[in-house]
Amino acid sequence: MTAASVAPTFTDLERERLSRIALTQLVEPGTPLLDSCMVGATATEVYRRFAEEDPDLGEDGLEARARLAQIHPDRDLERATNAGFRYVIPGDEEWPAQVERLAGQEPLQHRTGTPLGLWVRGPLLLSDLDRSVAIVGSREATAYGADAAARIAADLAVNDFVTVSGAAVGIDAAAHRGALTGPPGSTVAVLAGGVDVPYPLRNRRLIDAIAESGAVISEIAPGFPVTRYRFLSRNRIIAALARGTVVVEAAARSGSLNTSHWAYSINTPVMAVPGQVGAVTSVGTHDLVRTGKGVLVTDGLDVRELVGDSGEALTTEPRGPVRRRDSLTSIEKQVLDAVPVTRPSSQLDIARSACLHPKTAGTALTRLEALGLAERFPEGWQLAPGAART
Known part of the structure; x- marks a missing residue:
């Protein structure tokens, strides 16, 4: 006689993990609806509200519920685990508590809130990002800007800081490459699509190199594509993971200014590297300094003085040659x-x-x-x- 199979049991944390995976496919991550639903509730409770057609969720909730039958979080998690990815949520030892500073923030371009969880590809633990700095900037980077970003990231790497950026062409890529010259695990890329969806494709090898020793992160489930709004969503995560945000070259409507807004909103230092007066790529960075939202920095030491531990990095007053x-x-x-x-x-x-x-x-x-x-x-x-x- 064959013994009856016993259904697997789930801990509350495992049930919460599956609920969070499902919710990020029911409702676009980073939207105010999801953030407001999570206030004082678990993801398991919020998921149940969608399943039971809670009228308080409004039309957006009803529209999301129509997709319930297409979502299988247990299968998604199994496939991701087999591919070497992991899904980190609050309650895990690895969870980076600093991202919770996003909770309750005013929406910017219809995006806000703490991510429900973070998909991770790579060996670096998210809990090791307590000493991290975001470096962001223009995709249309000049040679000067790319060099500045790389030099700052390289300095941070040898001084035990992790560089966080978005793997875009231009300043992002330069910052990642600068950090990769340092010890293993010195840089992290936050993507606007799944961790298995490298974007832009021209940076595939760079993203793979980051994943080898650091981490590639996203709140978007594996396999999901990049969209314009997902870039805005990921910007808040870049800012929230870091102790401070450095902007290297930014036009007046640069996406990196969106990242600096989030850093400013959660009261972490915003820093700006000065550029050529009159250059399009300098308008945004110079405005940060002019309005007092950003502090002018020129090298890694300047950055470490602002975000390092007390007394860790002390700058000296510039002096000419002794005469x-x-x-x-x-x-x-x-x-x-x-x-x-x-x-x-x-x-x-x-x-x-x-x-x-x-x-x-x-x-x-x-x-x-x-x-x-x-x-x-x-x-x-x-x-x-x-x-x-x-």
Whole structure:
């Protein structure tokens, strides 16, 4: 006699995981409807509301319910697991709690809210993104902008920071490549489609390289394509994962400004790399600085000073080369300026020119002679060769 098969049991977390997978296919992730439904509720409870045709969900809820029969979250999770992907949700040790800063935020272009979960391709744990910086910018990057993004990302990588970006052409790609020069696991790409849908296709090899040692992330289920609105949705995740957001080149209507808006909204530092005055790709970054929403940065040290732990990265005041004049007192500088260049002048004339007592001028001249800045002749004093440029 064959024993009856026993139905598998699910823990609450596993049931919640399947409900979240289903909900992200019922309702477009990032929409206010999904965010409002999740307030004070579990995904399992919200899913049940859709299944039972809760009238409070409105027309959007009824339209979504019509797709219930087409959604099989258990199969989707099994296929994804077999492909080497995982779905991380709140309650998992790996869950990046910082993305919960998105909860309750005002919608921007009809997108808001904490992601229900994140699909991950790659070995890097999302819980290791507590030291991460977003670097975003124009797809039409200049050589200057691409170099700046790569240099900043490379500096962050060797200083134990992870670079988060969107794998787009231009600044995103440059930032990822810069980070890949550092230790393994130094960069993460957040996609606008499934983690198995590389976009743009020209960056497929780059995305594969990121997945080898870092992580490719999306709130969109595997196999689902990129859409325009999904770029807007993923921007909020890029900003929320990071300690701060660096914008390198952005036009007036750049998508990277959408990312900086989210960073500003959740009170993380927004930074901008300055560009050429008048350049189209500098309008957005310069406006961030002009309006006070962004802090001007020029290298990785500037970034680390803003997002690093207290005392971790301290910048020094920029200084020119040290000159012999720097060690002079104000009186000595006053006398030096009165010493003639072409013909010697008496101590009395120099004192008169410097508006000083002759004895005071004489003491200063002796010091200038010792420093090689003035020369004594029978006729008087003259500036030493090269002293005018010192």
